[in-house]
Amino acid sequence: MERLIIALQKSGRLREGSLELLKECGLKTDYRDGQLKIVTSDYPAELLFLRNSDIPQYVSDGVVDLGIVGSNLLEEDETPVEIIQALNFSQCRLSFAVPKASGIQTAEDLQGKRIATSYPNSVRKYLQQQGITAEIHPISGSVEIAPSLDLSDAIADIVSTGNTLFQNNLREIFPFLYSEAVLIKGPDLAPEKQVLLDQLLFRIQSVLAGNENKYILLNAPKEKLSTICKILPGMKSPTILPLAVEGWISIHSVVKKKEVWQVVQQLKSEGAEGILVCPIEKMVS
Incomplete structure (x- = not known):
């Protein structure tokens, strides 16, 4: 198999x-x-x-x-x-960083400086694009300690939270490459394995779509339906169900995770009530 x-x-x-x-x-x-x-x-x-x-x-x-x-x-x-x-x-991001007391602020300030990094090719490509000449010192690990040992004026390293830089008395100047x-x-x-890959990609994309979206449910006056449909981005169109209370409807839709709070505030201002925002485990398009 x-x-x-x-x-x-x-x-x-x-x-x-x-x-x-x-x-x-x-x-x-x-x-x-x-x-x-x-x-x-x-x-x-x-x-x-x-x-x-x-x-x-x-x-x-x-x-x-x-x-x-x-x-x-x-x-x-x-x-x-x-x-x-x-x-x-x-x-995360690949960033330049320097000692907190350093006067280096911009890319141009790196001209002629010594830069320690575990990513020499990426740093070299960026500097060439900017027309900057600097000494690149490849280091396999513990790059943050290089400035304190006077091995470099700056470093280029992966930054996620910035805690490691802070602990080593460094400050981030700017990122030049983003990663995920x-x-x-x-x-x-092989064709047989391509079939399996297509199946796996389908699953991955469904999981990612679920993670990037939220399911939203709300109650609203029926006369507000047109306005609320304009607020809700949805997939094709929201699901609309009548409520037992005359003149009210329940509206279900999908909202981008990053837009949830903005959408909820707009819905509230248009008279929506009982708004629920729920996670989506998988979303198959």
């Missing part, structure tokens, strides 16, 4: 999000620390836990069929793989 072989990060911030997404897609992923392989019993897939930096090459070489990595990694090593789906988790988890595949996938 054909199985999709999917490479996941062995350790790091992406592993938990990857396992949670696959679980929501119906793949049984009972994981224990140190485990390097999971064969799912409810979907034809095999999960391999690999070193993050090895995943793109394994996918490109056809050793595994798919991988979940940060898009920043692909920008850095330029391995020939195809991004087939952005996964909307593990968002992505699903990748290599150049050649």
